[in-house]
Amino acid sequence: MQFLFDNHILDVDRRELHRGSTPVPVEPQVFDLLIYLLQNRDRVASKDDLIASVWGGRIVSDATLASRINAARKAVADNGEEQRLIRTVVRRGIRFVGAVRVRAGDEPVQAAPAPAEAEQPVHAAQPRSDQPAIAVLPFVNMSGEQAQEYFSDGISEDIITALSKVRWFLVVARNSSFVYKGRAVPMKRIAEELGVGYLVEGSVRRSGDLVRITAQLSDVTTGSQLWGERYDRGLADVFAVQDEITESIVAAIEPQVYAAENFHAQRKAPHSLRAWDLVMRALSHFWRVTRDDNVAAQRLLNEAIDLDRNYAQAPALLALSHTFAGHLGWEDPAAANLAAERAGLAAIRADGDDPWAHLAVGATHLRKQHFDSALAAFESALRLNGSFALAHGHRGLVLSSLGRWQEGSQAARHALRLSPRDPFAAIYSAVAAYAEFVGCNYEEAIRLGRESIRQRPDMVGGYRPLAAAAAMVGDMDLARATLDTMRRLQPNVSIAWMASHLLISEEAERARYLDAFRRAGLN
Numbered sequence: 001m002q003f004l005f006d007n008h009i010l011d012v013d014r015r016e017l018h019r020g021s022t023p024v025p026v027e028p029q030v031f032d033l034l035i036y037l038l039q040n041r042d043r044v045a046s047k048d049d050l051i052a053s054v055w056g057g058r059i060v061s062d063a064t065l066a067s068r069i070n071a072a073r074k075a076v077a078d079n080g081e082e083q084r085l086i087r088t089v090v091r092r093g094i095r096f097v098g099a100v101r102v103r104a105g106d107e108p109v110q111a112a113p114a115p116a117e118a119e120q121p122v123h124a125a126q127p128r129s130d131q132p133a134i135a136v137l138p139f140v141n142m143s144g145e146q147a148q149e150y151f152s153d154g155i156s157e158d159i160i161t162a163l164s165k166v167r168w169f170l171v172v173a174r175n176s177s178f179v180y181k182g183r184a185v186p187m188k189r190i191a192e193e194l195g196v197g198y199l200v201e202g203s204v205r206r207s208g209d210l211v212r213i214t215a216q217l218s219d220v221t222t223g224s225q226l227w228g229e230r231y232d233r234g235l236a237d238v239f240a241v242q243d244e245i246t247e248s249i250v251a252a253i254e255p256q257v258y259a260a261e262n263f264h265a266q267r268k269a270p271h272s273l274r275a276w277d278l279v280m281r282a283l284s285h286f287w288r289v290t291r292d293d294n295v296a297a298q299r300l301l302n303e304a305i306d307l308d309r310n311y312a313q314a315p316a317l318l319a320l321s322h323t324f325a326g327h328l329g330w331e332d333p334a335a336a337n338l339a340a341e342r343a344g345l346a347a348i349r350a351d352g353d354d355p356w357a358h359l360a361v362g363a364t365h366l367r368k369q370h371f372d373s374a375l376a377a378f379e380s381a382l383r384l385n386g387s388f389a390l391a392h393g394h395r396g397l398v399l400s401s402l403g404r405w406q407e408g409s410q411a412a413r414h415a416l417r418l419s420p421r422d423p424f425a426a427i428y429s430a431v432a433a434y435a436e437f438v439g440c441n442y443e444e445a446i447r448l449g450r451e452s453i454r455q456r457p458d459m460v461g462g463y464r465p466l467a468a469a470a471a472m473v474g475d476m477d478l479a480r481a482t483l484d485t486m487r488r489l490q491p492n493v494s495i496a497w498m499a500s501h502l503l504i505s506e507e508a509e510r511a512r513y514l515d516a517f518r519r520a521g522l523n
Contacts, residue, residue, distance in 0.1 A: 001013065001102065001103075002102070002103050003038045003100055003101075003102055004100065004101040004102075004103065005038075005076075005085065005098045005099060005100045005101070006076065006077070006084070006085060006098050006099075006173065006176070007019060007020055008024075008076055008077075010034060010035070010038065012035055015028075015031055017031070017034070017075060017076075019076075019077065024075055026071075026075045027071065029054065029055075029068060030068055030071045030072050030075060032053075032054045033050065033054050033068055033069070033072050034072050034075065034076070036049075036050065036053050036054055037072070037086060037094065037095070037096040038096055038100060040096075041095065041096040041097070041100060043095065044089045044092045044093045044094070044095045045093045045094055045095060046092060046093040047065065047093060049093065050065065050093070050094075051065075054068075069086065069088075069094060072086060073085070073086050082164075083097075083164075084097075084098065084173040084174070085097060085098040085173060091310050091350070091351065092310075097170065097173070098173050098176060099172065099173070099176035099179075099193070099194060132170070132197055132198060132257055133170040133171075133172065133194075133195060133196040133197060133198070134163060134170070134171050134172070134196055134197075134198040134199070134200060134253075134257070135171075135172040135176075135177045135190065135191070135194045135196045135198075135199055135200070136156055136159050136160045136163065136171070136172070136177055136199075136200040136201075137156070137177055137180055137181075137190070137199060137200065137201040138152070138153060138156050138177070138178050138180065138181040138182075139152040139153070139155050139156045139201070139202045139203055139204050139213070139215075140152065140201075140202070140203040140204070141203075141204055142203045142204060142205040143204070143205055143206045143207065145206075148204070148206050151204060151206060151211075151242070152203075152204040153178075154242055155202070155204060155213060155242060155245065155246065156174075156177075156178075156202075157174055158242060158243070158246040159200060159215075159246050159249055159250060160172075160173075160174050160177070162246055162247065162250040162386070162387060163200075163250055163253065165355075165384060165385045165386070165387075166250070166254055166385055166387075170196075172194050172196060176194060177194065187199055187218060187220055188220060188223075191220035196220070197219065197220055197221050198217060198218065198219060198220065198226075198257060199217075199218050199220060200215065200216070200217050200218075200249075200253065201215070201216060201218070202214050202215035202216060206235070209234055209235050209236070210232065210233070210234060210235065211232075211233055211234075211235055212230065212231070212232050213230070213231045213233075213245055214228070214229070214230045214231075215228065215229055215231075215249050216228035216229075217252075217253050217256055217257070226256045226257075227252055227253065227256040229248075229249070229252060231245050231248065233245065247386065247387050247418060248417070248418060250387040251387040251388075251389050251418035251419050252419065254387070255287075255419070274307065274308075275304040275305075275307040275308035275311045275314060276304075276311075278300045278301070278303050278304035278307070278314070279300070279301065279304050279311070279313055279314050279317065281300050282296075282297040282298075282300035282301045282304070282314075282317060283297075283317070285297035285300070286317060286320070286321060287423035287424070288423065289324065289328075289423060289424070289427075289456070289459060290458065291325075291328075291330045294321050294324065294325050294330060297317070297321050298318060298321050298322075301314050301315075301317055301318040301321070302318065305318070305346075309346075309350065310350045310351075311350065312347045312348075312350035312351035312354040312356065312357045313347070313354065313356050313357075314347075315343040315344070315346040315347040315350065315357075315360070316343070316344065316347035316354065316356035316357045316359065316360040317356065317360075318339075318340075318343040319339075319340040319341070319342075319343035319344035319347060319360035319361075319363065319364060320340070320356075320359065320360050320363055322336040322337070322339045322340035322343065323336065323337070323340045323360075323363040323364060323366075323367055326340070326367060327367070327461075327501070328459070328460055328461070328490070329460065329489075329490040329492060329493070333367070333500075333501060336367075337364065337367045337368060340360070340363065340364045340367065341364045341368075343360065344357070344360040344361040344363070344364045345361070347360050347361070348361055353384060354384070355380075355381040355382070355384040355385040355388050355391060356381070358377045358378070358380040358381035358384065358391075359377070359378065359381045359388070359390060359391050359394060361377045362374045362375075362376075362377030362378040362380075362381065362391075362394060362398075363394060365377060366394070366397070366398055366401075366503060367503075369503060369505070371398055371401055371402050371503075371505050374394075374398045375395065375398045375399070375402070378391050378394050378395040378398060379395065382395065387418060389415040389418040389419035389424070389428070390415070390424060392411050392412070392414050392415035392418065392428075393411070393412055393415040393424060393427060393428045393431055395408075395411045396408045396409065396410075396411030396412030396413075396414075396415065396428070396431045396432065396435060397412070397431045397434070397503065398503075399411060399435075400412075400431065400434055400435040400438050401503045401504055401505055402505050403438065403505065403506050403509060405435045405436070405438035405439040406435075406439065408431070408432075408434075408435035408438070409432050409435035409436055409439070412428045412429075412431040412432035412435060413428075413432055415428040415431075416428045416429065416432070425455055426452045426453075426455035426456035426459055426461070426462060427452070427459070427461055429448050429449075429451045429452035429455060429462060430448070430449065430452040430459075430461040430462040430464070430465060432448045433445045433446075433447075433448035433449040433451075433452060433462065433465035433466065433469070434464070434465040436448060436465075436469075437465045437468055437469050437472075437513070437516075438509065442469040442470075442472045442473045443469075443473065445465050445466070445468075445469035446466060446469045446470055446473070446475075446478075448465070449462050449463070449465045449466025449469060449482075450462075450466065452466075453466065458489070459489075460486055460489040460490050460493075463482050463483075463485055463486045463489070464486065466478075466482050467479050467482040467483045467486060467516075467517065467520045467522075468513060468516035468517055468520065469516070470482060470520070471516045471517070471519035471520040472516050472519070476519075476520075479519065479520035479521070480520060480521050482520070483517075483520045483521055483522060493522070494522065494523065495514060495517060495518065495522055495523055498513075498514060498517060498522070499514060502514070
C-alpha cells in the first residue's frame with residue numbers, strides 16, 4: 001500500500017518514503033508513527049493511542065514522544081509552527097490533516113500521468129470534520145501576465161496562513177488546495193475531495209499601479225454565497241497592500257462562518273447538539289448585545305461546558321458575557337466580575353493557545369483595573385490571531401484607560417476597519433470616542449459618540465463619551481439629552497456608580513471625566 005500526499009509517497013510494504021523522486025531517510029520508529037497517523041487520519045490520535053500502537057504499550061516519556069513527532073514532521077517537510085500536515089490538537093493528541101490518496105502497493109513509485117479531470121478526482125474524498133473546515137482556492141490572476149502569478153498566489157497563501165490561526169476552523173494546507181490551480185472543477189466536488197464545508201475563492205486584476213481583488217466565501221452545504229467583497233488599492237507598497245487585504249478578508253470570513261454554523265445548528269434536533277453547536281447558537285445571541293440575549297447566551301454556554309470541559313471557547317465566551325453584563329449594568333458588577341474570572345481561568349486551563357481565552361482573561365483584568373495585565377492578555381490574543389477585531393477593540397480601551405489615547409484610538413479604528421459590519425462596531429466607535437475624549441479632542445469624541453449611537457441606539461456605551469464631550473464644549477442641550485437617554489438605558493447610573501466603575505488609571509483623568517458628567521447634570 002502507498003499513501004500519496006503533498007508531493008510525498010510513503011510505501012508501507014517497502015518501508016520507503018519519497019519526496020518527489022528523492023528518497024527520504026526515516027528512522028524505523030518514526031516511520032511506524034507516520035504509518036499510524038496516515039492510517040488513522042480520520043481522527044485525533046491520543047498519546048495513549050500512539051504509545052499502544054507504536055511503542056507496544058511500553059512507558060515513553062513526553063520528551064521522547066515529542067522528539068518522534070518532530071522527526072515525523074521533518075520527514076514530510078512540515079514543522080511545529082506551520083503544522084500543515086501533522087497538527088497538534090491541544091489536550092487531545094495529533095492528527096494527519098493533509099489530503100491523502102491511497103493506491104495499491106504493486107504500482108510503481110513514480111506516479112503515472114494524471115487521468116482526465118472528468119474521470120478521476122484530484123484527491124480521494126475526505127470525511128467531514130466535526131469542526132468547520134475551509135479550503136482557500138488559488139486566486140485567479142486576471143492581469144493576463146504570467147509575471148503577476150506570484151501576487152495572486154501570495155494573496156491566497158497569506159489567507160491560508162492567517163485563517164489557520166483561527167483555531168475553530170480546520171484549514172486545508174496550501175499544497176492540497178493549489179492542486180486545483182487552473183482546473184475547472186465543480187465546487188461541490190472540490191469540497192467533497194478536500195472534506196470541507198466552505199470554500200474561499202477570488203481573483204486579482206493588476207493594472208499599472210492599481211490592483212483590484214475580489215473574494216467570496218461559499219457554503220457548499222447550502223450552495224449559497226455567504227460573503228463577497230471587492231478591494232481596490234494602489235500599489236505604492238505591494239506587501240503592505242497584500243497584508244491589509246489579507247487581514248480584511250480573514251476578519252470578514254470568521255463571523256460569516258460562525259453565522260452559517262449557527263444556521264446549521266438551529267436545524268438540528270436538540271438531543272443531537274454538540275458543544276460546538278451550542279456555542280454557535282450562543283454566539284448568535286452574544287453578538288446582539290442585549291440583556292435578554294446575554295442571558296440566553298449564558299444558558300447555552302453553560303450547557304456546552306457541561307458537555308465538554310476542555311472546549312475553551314465556551315468558558316471564554318461566558319466570561320465575556322459576564323464582563324459585558326457588568327459594564328452595561330445588566331448584572332451586579334461584583335458578581336459579574338467573579339463569574340467572569342472563574343470562566344476566564346477555565347478557558348485558559350482548557351486551551352492556553354486560544355485567543356478567545358486570552359481575551360476573556362484580559363477583560364476580567366480590565367474590570368478589576370489591572371491595566372497592565374489586561375493589556376498583556378489582549379496582546380497575547382492578537383499574537384495568536386492578528387485579525388481578531390474584538391481583541392483590537394479591547395486593546396484600544398485599555399490603552400485609552402492608561403492615557404495612551406493616540407494608540408487607543410488607532411486600535412479601535414483598526415477594529416472598525418477590520419470588521420465594519422461587526423455587531424460590536426458600535427462598541428469600537430464608543431472606544432474611539434472615549435480615546436478622543438482622553439486626548440481632549442471633544443468634537444471628534446462627539447462625532448464618534450454619535451456614530452456609535454447611530455449604529456446601536458439601545459447600547460449605553462456610546463452615550464457616555466458623547467455626554468461627557470458635549471458638556472466639555474458647553475453644548476448643554478446635547479449633554480442633557482444624552483444623559484436622559486443614558487438614564488433610561490441604565491436607571492442606576494450616578495456619579496457614585498461611575499466613580500466605582502470607571503476604567504481610568506490616572507487620578508487626574510478620572511476627575512476630569514467625572515467633572516464632565518457633573519456638568520452634564522449627573523448627580
